[in-house]
Amino acid sequence: MLAVESGVVSHAGVVAGRGTVTVAHRDGLSSTYEPLDPVVVVGDVVTSGDVLGTLRARDGPRHCGVRACLHLGARRGAAYLDPYPLLAGGRLALLPLG
Numbered sequence: 001m002l003a004v005e006s007g008v009v010s011h012a013g014v015v016a017g018r019g020t021v022t023v024a025h026r027d028g029l030s031s032t033y034e035p036l037d038p039v040v041v042v043g044d045v046v047t048s049g050d051v052l053g054t055l056r057a058r059d060g061p062r063h064c065g066v067r068a069c070l071h072l073g074a075r076r077g078a079a080y081l082d083p084y085p086l087l088a089g090g091r092l093a094l095l096p097l098g
Contacts, residue, residue, distance in 0.1 A: 001033050001055050001070060004087065006047045012038040021052045031083070032073040 003023055010030065011022035020034040023046060036053035040046065055068045074083035 001036055001052050003046045003048055003050045003052055004031055004072070005029075007031075007045075009040045009042055009044040009046060009052075012040050012042055012044075012053075019053065019056065023052070028076055029081075029086070030075050032071075032075070034071045034073075035068075 001021075005023070005025050007023040007025040007030075009021060010024040011020065011032075013020065015034070018035040019037050020032060021036055021038050021040060022030055022032045024030045033052055035056045037056055038053040040050075040052050046052065055070055057068045072083045074081040074086055
């Protein structure tokens with residue numbers, strides 16, 4: 001998985017049993033990626049397109065089944081944001097519920 005924007009890794013580890021990476025960006029936003037097997041550590045400086053880790057298939061049948069799917073989060077301070085408008089024309093694939 002690649003960094004969407006330059007920044008500093010503020011978290012690389014496991015949350016709720018899933019590998020996650022969070023990057024703090026200069027504009028005050030932070031982006032979080034999961035589920036990953038991180039290859040970065042806290043304090044690493046990354047640029048847009050740098051590898052953060054390997055996307056993993058979730059364990060067991062979940063909404064993504066056994067295939068891998070990325071969960072991308074965006075936050076400004078304590079406020080969670082919809083990351084889609086921040087991707088500047090990036091492609092989004094939604095899966096049906098159920």
